[in-house]
Amino acid sequence: MRELLTRHGLKPTKSLGQNFLIDGNILRAIAEAGGAQAGVSVLEVGPGLGVLTREIATRGAHVTALEKDERLRPALDETLEGLDVTVVWGDALEYDYAALPPGTRVIANLPYYITGPLLARFMRAPSIVSATVLVQKEVGQRLTSGPGEDNYGFLSALAALYGSVRHVRDVPKGAFLPAPDVTSSVLRLDFDRSRPGPAPELLRFIEAALHHRRKTLRNNLRMIGHAGEAIDEALADLGLRPDVRAEDVPLDALRGLAGRLGVVL
Template identity: 80%
Template sequence: MTQPDPASPPPTPAADLPLYSPARVRDLLALHGLRPTKSLGQNFLIDGNILRAIAEAGGAARGVPVLEVGPGLGVLTRELAARGAQVTALEKDERLGPVLAETLAGLDVSVVWGDALDFDYAALPAGTRVIANLPYYITGVLLSRFMGAPGVLSATVLVQKEVAQRLAARPGEANYGFLSALAALHGTVRHVRDVPRGAFFPAPDVTSSVVRLDFDRSRPLPDPAFLKFVEAALHHRRKTLRNNLRLVGFEGEAISAALEAAGLRPDVRAEDVPLEDIRTLARHLGVIR
């Protein structure tokens, strides 16, 4: 039998490892009889460099109100709180209660139990910054909620790389669509960094990206009727704009007149049309004034 080298240091107990280490994560899950739930999009971050990059890019600092959606084991939450941010963590899975009570003990963090889809984002205080590893299956819906919440200044989030590309795309680019237009209507998007699958436990099936969306609150929120029109116009983005608008009930002659007024070709594809031209179409079709 091979004897251990007396000069080698003993292995570090899991409890003494950083919370984001794979061994500590596995130990916490085992201790509380938990397994990551795929239907809730539970992929826990296990890379300290990524955690610090998200907190830094998101603007977590002393006195800043921060909303985290889906804290999981509290790994990112601890990083945010350690920087002095006033953290509210919104979590749906109440099985995580004992874990968060342990990992967030002594920290200035308010845990709100409930579904992120039912939360009143409009009630968040002015200057709130969202910083979160979002559940991938509801990313688009949550981003639209953040955009529509007047108190939210920015959202720095981990999303699928494909979603990040769509958020940052511009008219004429391959990934441009309604989500791109929605982000542009509310502010700006900055790609922070890509995140490999190995930065999570368990590893997801896709590469992720950190993006920061800054919302221009000096602008009025977009007219809901215009948002609905933009969504219809870009619903089948590779089809012609004319066809998309006919699908939602606009008459052919009215569409032709609006396209001409906007200086657009009759066969222009939806994905190639700048937002200002879509706004011109909406005015000529009586959707907005």
């Protein structure tokens, strides 16, 4: 990796979240956990120098890799020569994920600074069935937390609305070049495409309800314009205390509140 960077006159760019994964065992573990195998369509975001891309492609997967930093073009040309990889140059936040082939699996070392927006896009894209991603450990804890747990919040609820999440493994700082300031985690999110996606109104309601998750749910709902009397009645109908904190409310109860308050039908 160092030789490749030197040969092409490259240095990792901090503003683009470039921390290149260099541990071969972890590369193989991510590809395996993500389901990279012959005939599978895989999307990778931020291939960097292409080492994870190469691991995925050599297993027979058809890889589309989104890369913003065109300085990496000669390095990727070298690393990925002869493999079934299409590199799309551009911003991953502007890519049309709806155009992906059905059954696509995301396998990626995500740029930390856009992890949340990217995960939301993966969840909403009907062709993506899973996302096996390397993220900051803190983000991983939020994704895998349930109501009442310390790290529970909107991202946790969003993942649960679309499917399920499991922790694959933690990754030490020394597995990257350069080493980041934080420990990372590999997570696999599986999206249940057999059920309709949540309505935008429901998503906005849950996001607002959990925005100040340690405050009472009643106060949070008052802040977005719901009448106190209507909230009290809805909470009572669902068997929730008037002073229940937002982070302690199960997702089904939040759905029930949204219905009783007329947010969704």
